[in-house]
Structure formats: C-alpha cells, structure tokens
Amino acid sequence: MSRALTCSSAIGLVFLATSAGADVTPQEVWASWQAMLTSAGQELTVGNTADSGNTVDVTGVVVAFKDQMGGSASVSFDKLSFAANGDGTVTVTMPESYPLQMAFPAEGDGPGSLKLTVAQPGMKIVAGGSATETSYDFAAPSVTVTLDEITDEDGKVLDTKGDLTVAGMTARYLVALDGDKTNLDSSFQADSMQFNLSGADMEDEGGGRGTLALKLSDLSGATKGTFLGADVMANMAVALNSGFTMDSSFNFGAMTMNVDVEEAAGPTKVGATATGGGFVLAMDKTRMNYGTSLNGGRFTVSGPEIPFPQVEMAFAESGFNLLMPVSKSDSPQDFAFLTKFVDFTVSEDIWAMVDPGATLSREPATVIVDLKGTGKWKQDIMDPAVQMDGAEPPGELNSLDVTQVLAKAAGAEVSATGGLTFDNSDMTTFAGMPRPDGKISIGIKGANKLVENLIALGILSEDDAMGFRMGLAMFARPGAGPDELTSEIEFKEGGLFANGQRLQ
Incomplete structure (x- = not known):
C-alpha cells in the first residue's frame, strides 16, 4: 500500500509538471503552477528565476513529496521556460529529459528505491484561458520512462532493467481554481504503450533470468473532479465531506504480453493477448465505483513443470464492478456488485488429464454474479479512526436484488x-x-x-x-x-x- 502511494505521488509529479497551473501571461502561469504544486502537499524549491516580461525562465527546480509512511519521491528540472505567444496563450518549454527518484518505506515487500529518467523530445505545451480557468493542450511524439537503478529493501542494487514508452500522445486539461479547491477536467489519447522489463535472480547464485514485454494500443482516458489540499486529503472522510470528487476512466485496444524465464530446469514462456479492456474509478461523498474489464483474452503457458508442450486458456469476456456508499447516512443508499467470466475454455491436454474419454461436455464455462441493492453505513468508513471490527455491524443491509447468478460448466x-x-x-x-x-x-x-x-x-x-x-x-x-x-x-x-x- 505504501509503495503504491509513493508511486502514485511520483507519477503525479510527472504529470503536474506537464499540465498543472497556468494563466494567460508567463508570470501567472508560473505563479499558478507553484500554487498547484504546494497545495498538493509537495515541496517546491527553485534555484533562480529570470523575468524579462514576455518570458519567465526558471532554473534548478526540484519538486519533492513525502508520504506519511516514510516514502518519498522527487523530480528535478534544469530549466523551465514560460513564454508569451502574443495571442493570449503561453508556451511552456521543459527539458527533453529529467530525473525522477523514489524511495519506499522499509516495511513490506517490494523495492527499496528507484531512479528513473523521463525523456520527452518534441513535447509541446500550450496554456490559455483566464486566471481562474485555464486550458492546457499538449502533444508528444513519445514519452519514455527508463529505469536507471533499482535497489532492494537493504539498498543492494538489483540486476534489473526496464523502460516504458507512450507514443503519439495528445491531451487536454481544463483547470479551474475555486478558493482552496481545484476543478480538473482532462482527457488524453495515445497510439500505443510499450513496457519492457528484464532482470536476474540475485538471491540464488544459479538463478535464472527473465524478460517481460507488454504492449497496449489505442489508449484513451479521462479524469474529472474536484481536488483539495494535502492537509484535507489526509483524511478521506473529511475530504469527501469537503467536496472532493473524482471520476476517472482508462481504456485500451489490442494487448499483447510475453514473459520468458530461463532457469536451470529449462525455459518457461507465458503469452497473452486481448482485444481490449479498461478500468473506471469514481468517488464522491455518496459512493465509490471501481471496475475493470478484459475482453477476448487468450493465454499460453509452457515450461519444464508442464507435462505437455503448452497449456492454452481463453475467455470471451471478464469483468468486475463494485458500487458502494462510502459515507455515514440515515437513509439507504444504492450498491452493486458484478463479477463475470464468460466462455472460458482450456486446451484439450488439460481435459485429457481428468477425462481422457471425453465423458464430460467441453462447452465453454461461464460464471456471472450480478447483484444490486440498498444499504447504509452507520459511520464514515473512510475515516482512519473508525474501527470496522467491532461487535456491532458498521452498516445495515436494506434490500438485495439478484439480477443474475449463473454458473455453467461441464454440461x-x-x-x-x-x-x-x-x-x-x-x-x-x-x-x-x-x-x-x-x-x-x-x-x-x-x-x-x-x-x-x-x-x-x-x-x-x-x-x-x-x-x-x-x-x-x-x-x-x-x-x-x-x-x-x-x-x-x-x-x-x-x-x-x-x-x-x-x-x-
């Protein structure tokens, strides 16, 4: 959890650096950017600022974040330039590459630290609008994040390399300032994303090596919401009752993934494809909605522990969705739960192990659970001080509709x-x-x-x-x-x- 929080904050630093706070003059752009960064709970330090009227050049910029569990992240820019275009818009010029560092708390599994380099040659950022409602348009032929170094929890450098490249990316942001609240309406598109990772097992002297390659095409996403300062966001129950909202979605088209592991016993290979998928995440004081989907999935696995050449599995559709109230209420609120796995099949080699004579039907298997209902919480479950394991139930169930429950397999x-x-x-x-x-x-x-x-x-x-x-x-x-x-x-x-x- 702590590693996820630190990673999310570090990613936020990258995108804030390309899209946060701007107005119609270079000075207002830079001032709004500083306000945005500090209101998000991050520390901003600047080496020098040169203001020529039509251009503001800022050097030695460092944006740092520390979470409550001991994690940290920082990003550094040699120079940022904010230049008036003469038409009421401002062009923001960033370095073609810059470093990003993350350190994680000692507790829990996972890496101890990461050093990354973000490269964005040809990135174009244009800001316009007014002092209180600013739009941002940016385009990048490619953005690449390269893993320069990773350590374990003891500080030992691991033999791991990786990179992530997003190609053909465009995005639009609309930021509106409303007192201590920031309203955001954003969307992005990208032609493709490629992620590569390789490394060796350094715990065992004769350990193997592995590689992972993941590619997604036709990416798109959107985020709309009202965001508050870090002091308010520290308690989610307070944030929700103070007006925090978020509604995000992410979708992708064709997916391919290949994993190759070389060990003394022999090679293991995993391949996966899908026709598309995505996720949604929305939250306000009345509800939280989280969902994922993956369609047209096909997987193949081969290795020394498998008694036949290759295992094949496929499904037509899979999905999960959860809608639930998140705040204390005196009246029943809606909830919903959906999980489905449609037309699942496995290769005949698997069937033959338990049913060599084909006695059982080989028809695809399906599991669907689709429930809706109403209920209410007696206390704010998002408040860290609230204990959910007391003798009295923290909520009430008022109604339950079984829209569909279906289990189908083996005839x-x-x-x-x-x-x-x-x-x-x-x-x-x-x-x-x-x-x-x-x-x-x-x-x-x-x-x-x-x-x-x-x-x-x-x-x-x-x-x-x-x-x-x-x-x-x-x-x-x-x-x-x-x-x-x-x-x-x-x-x-x-x-x-x-x-x-x-x-x-």
Missing part, C-alpha cells in the same frame, strides 16, 4: 434471480441477521447427467451421489424439460420455505 447449469428486503429491527428470527422477506428462483439443468459422468470417472462415489440427490430432492422439483429442476426459496412470515414447504 450443467445453475441460475438464480429474485429479490429480498431486510427488516433490521428484527435480529432474532434468523439468529443475528436482519429478517429477510422475498423470493429467490433457482433453475438447475444437467445436474443428474453431470453426477453420472463424475461417478463414471471415479471422481464421485455412489454414496456421495446419493447424498447430493437427496439434498436436491428436498429443495427442488422437476422443471419443464428432461434433467431440469426448479426451486423457489422464499422468506415470509418469519419463516424459510422451499417450493411452498416450510423448512424453518
């Missing part, structure tokens, strides 16, 4: 839909949980055939199968077609019913 399928409401004033009827009311409808297909196949393969015994069938008979009844079962689980009048029969 069998289980699905469910329905909805429940919860009475939080009754915590005794169901032993410490709020009393539910509502109905869940369940459908089961191919269960008996799957059980027969598992018995034939020796995976399931006759006794186990009998217990499973008896359990199904208690909760399910025949459906519309062969080898189909249905069940209605209902909570009403303080009881639990299955297909109309009271179980509790």
